[in-house]
Amino acid sequence: MNVRRRHISAVALTAVAALGFGTLTACSSDSAAAGDTGSFDVVASFYPMAFLAERIGGDHVHVTSLTQPGQEPHDLEISARQTAQLEEADAALYLKGLQPSVDEAIGQSPIATKIDAAELTTLEEHGTEAGHDEEHGDEHAHEDEHGHDHDHEGGDPHIWLDPVRYAEVAEGVGKAFQKADPDHAADYRANTAALVKDLKTLDEKFRTGLANRKTDVFLTTHAAFGYLAERYGLTEEAISGLDPDTEPSGARVKELQKIAKEDGVTTVFYETLVSDRTAKTLAGDTGLRTDVLDPVEGITDHSRGEDYFQVMEANLTALTTALGAR
Secondary structure (H helix, E strand, O other), X not given: OOOOOXXXXXXXXXXXXXXOOOOOXXXXXXXXXXXXXXXXXXXXXXXXXXXXXXXXHHHHEEEEEOOOOOOOHHXXXXXXXXXXXXXXXXXXXXXXXXXXXXXXXXXXXXXXEEEEHHHXXXXXXOOOOOOOHHHHOOOOOOEOOOOOEOOOOOOOOOHHHOHHXXXXXXXXXXXXXXXHOHHHHHHXXXXXXXXXXXXXXXXXXXXHHOOOOOOOEEEEOOOOOHHHHHHOOOEEEEOOOOOOOOOXXXXXXXXXXXXXXXXXXXXXXXXXXXXXXHHHHHHHHHOOEEEEOOOOOOOOOOOOOOOHHHHHHHHHHHHHHHOOOO
């Protein structure tokens, strides 16, 4: 283990900032090598995993994110340098099924502690329609016009968008840190409890904020919000599937136009890391407005907040407005 001191050196932080890779959290980037920091070195696959590692690890961890701010995590290809980082780290925290190149690299690495967030909660299948089939019949297709299946093998990986499931993952990560770095187990335990409490508060805000709404249906470009919809009794209708780059069929677009009219939909949501062209086209054709619903896959200067909690509260505000909640 590489635990020799509590803090990242000021020189290391300055170097990261100078290279322009600093994020709005304590998470370091690909520019800072894992394994030589003197802290408990954790390589995280992308922002939601890095956020957990930072909140739970506190001063005892040095976190390196494989996905840079602004980079679409689904498109990540692991570099040779990142592979070397994995070999030097004490732990890897990732979400199997979201980033195939990460899954492969971690699977082949000799790293001692491998934490798969997908094993710390339950995953479910969420397709393009996210459960709207029962209401509108079997005419909905689960594949696009090219025959691409929208479901990720093993289930929908976007578990962090449900505060309750994210809290379950946090508890599992905390236990893994305690086992891997027992000298600081008490702090990891306390940090985990504080994070879980904050996530419970966020869950309560969503329940209260969305309680009195005019419609349950919301339209998105990316089917990332299946767990959030399930948690709060909403129905997500996605233009594309779990893969944000999938183009919708003409039939799917017509179906969404019909759904928008029947269910009183006011807004087509898009996200900051993917083009808003499709959302604006559909909105223009149906007389709807557009707004951002952020899947919190990364924090950039365009994000509506500086961390997971701030962006999720911005999402709540956007949903409250779109669904006519009071």
